[in-house]
Amino acid sequence: MSPDINPVDPSLPLDPLPGHSSRGRLERVLRRGEFAVTAELNPPDSADPNEVYERAAIFDGWVDGVNAVDASGANCHMSSVGICALLTRMGYAPIMQIACRDKNRIAIQGDVLGASAMGVQNILCLTGDGVQGGDQPGAKPVFDLDSMSLLETIRTMRDEAKFLSGRKLSTPPTVFLGAAINPFVPPFDFRPLHFAKKIRAGAQFVQSQYCYDVALFREFMKRVRDMGLNEQCYILVGVGPLASAKTARWMKNNVPGVHIPDAVIKRIEGAKDQKNEGKRLCIDIIDEVKEIEGVHGVHVMAYRQEEYVAEIVHESGVLKGRSPWKREARRDESQVVERLEHLLNRDAVSPQEMAGRAAHPEKV
Numbered sequence: 001m002s003p004d005i006n007p008v009d010p011s012l013p014l015d016p017l018p019g020h021s022s023r024g025r026l027e028r029v030l031r032r033g034e035f036a037v038t039a040e041l042n043p044p045d046s047a048d049p050n051e052v053y054e055r056a057a058i059f060d061g062w063v064d065g066v067n068a069v070d071a072s073g074a075n076c077h078m079s080s081v082g083i084c085a086l087l088t089r090m091g092y093a094p095i096m097q098i099a100c101r102d103k104n105r106i107a108i109q110g111d112v113l114g115a116s117a118m119g120v121q122n123i124l125c126l127t128g129d130g131v132q133g134g135d136q137p138g139a140k141p142v143f144d145l146d147s148m149s150l151l152e153t154i155r156t157m158r159d160e161a162k163f164l165s166g167r168k169l170s171t172p173p174t175v176f177l178g179a180a181i182n183p184f185v186p187p188f189d190f191r192p193l194h195f196a197k198k199i200r201a202g203a204q205f206v207q208s209q210y211c212y213d214v215a216l217f218r219e220f221m222k223r224v225r226d227m228g229l230n231e232q233c234y235i236l237v238g239v240g241p242l243a244s245a246k247t248a249r250w251m252k253n254n255v256p257g258v259h260i261p262d263a264v265i266k267r268i269e270g271a272k273d274q275k276n277e278g279k280r281l282c283i284d285i286i287d288e289v290k291e292i293e294g295v296h297g298v299h300v301m302a303y304r305q306e307e308y309v310a311e312i313v314h315e316s317g318v319l320k321g322r323s324p325w326k327r328e329a330r331r332d333e334s335q336v337v338e339r340l341e342h343l344l345n346r347d348a349v350s351p352q353e354m355a356g357r358a359a360h361p362e363k364v
């Protein structure tokens with residue numbers, strides 16, 4: 001049996017391990033020295049849980065964690081806490097993102113306790129994009145905390161079992177703490193120092209902004225190694241396929257913090273099948289960054305191209321034959337499916353007819 005499954009129920013946290021902060025799979029994979037893969041889930045504009053389940057199922061067996069974003073770009077979608085509630089029910093390992101833009105310290109600390117109680121084992125702490133870039137620029141920005149003070153707050157809750165106020169927690173949250181880094185925008189000298197500050201505040205893993213400039217990333221990693229930061233924190237490099245040269249140009253000009261060199265755009269523009277070239281470029285980038293000393297994994301952000309994640313992970317060979325956890329129907333669910341199939345076959349009626357019979361029992 002895989003050590004990453006709770007034999008009682010896959011939706012329950014794993015047994016605690018000495019030296020681990022969380023009871024989750026992502027921390028185990030990284031601490032075992034395996035190359036980790038995480039993926040961002042595109043949050044639905046919907047109240048239908050199946051939209052979350054369908055999107056998560058695409059990653060099944062390919063990733064060690066699923067990021068639930070918190071209104072990135074300051075655009076409203078299903079909340080990260082809601083998505084995480086659904087994902088933990090199904091046994092997935094969510095990485096709950098918290099942006100400080102929309103909630104004060106009281107709301108955030110409550111969310112951390114609620115999330116941990118639901119089985120969330122990983123939290124990514126972000127200051128968050130400003131409201132001016134989103135679809136509701138008149139919204140009131142909160143920013144009571146920022147990424148540093150958020151990391152410190154959750155670390156205090158976890159390690160000292162108390163709220164920021166000093167009030168005691170009877171059970172502290174067991175979470176693996178993460179943050180974002182962006183090595184791709186100036187001031188470049190400041191980026192490793194900012195990263196070091198996040199580690200001091202409590203970051204145990206980081207996920208980077210999209211990497212389309214491997215040379216720039218190598219420079220950053222050299223500084224990171226000189227400062228010993230890769231020994232203190234797990235580094236996952238953000239990657240993603242570009243759907244077309246037009247998309248690349250749009251991202252370059254409109255998404256704050258995203259840097260795409262002109263050579264990359266030219267490569268995609270020159271291809272017959274731009275979508276396929278965007279995917280190939282992503283695989284090529286993974287091939288290069290996985291060899292850089294101090295890199296511990298990749299974070300795939302395949303916005304509206306999630307169907308390519310399995311192919312990208314497979315073709316890049318980053319898992320080296322390893323199979324991350326895959327959701328399987330629980331025994332009770334398969335019994336229900338079996339029983340339904342049996343009933344449907346015996347009566348030779350379609351689900352629609354069954355629904356009709358239920359609505360008009362007098363006709364049966």
Ligand SMILES: Cc1cc2nc3c(=O)[nH]c(=O)nc-3n(C[C@H](O)[C@H](O)[C@H](O)COP(=O)(O)OP(=O)(O)OC[C@H]3O[C@@H](n4cnc5c(N)ncnc54)[C@H](O)[C@@H]3O)c2cc1C
Pocket residue numbers: 068069070071072073074097098099101125126127128129130146147148179180181182186187190207208209210238256257
């Ligand atoms: C993997 C990933 C996931 C993300 N998910 C979300 C999300 O769910 N929701 C969301 O709203 N946003 C999200 N973002 C966007 C992110 O919030 C912004 O890119 C942000 O500008 C940088 O990350 P941060 O929030 O950790 O900010 P911080 O690193 O805390 O920095 C806050 C801001 O101050 C700037 N800054 C701080 N100090 C200096 C300095 N001395 N000189 C110059 N600039 C400085 C930073 O560049 C940044 O703009 C995500 C980004 C990444 C990489």
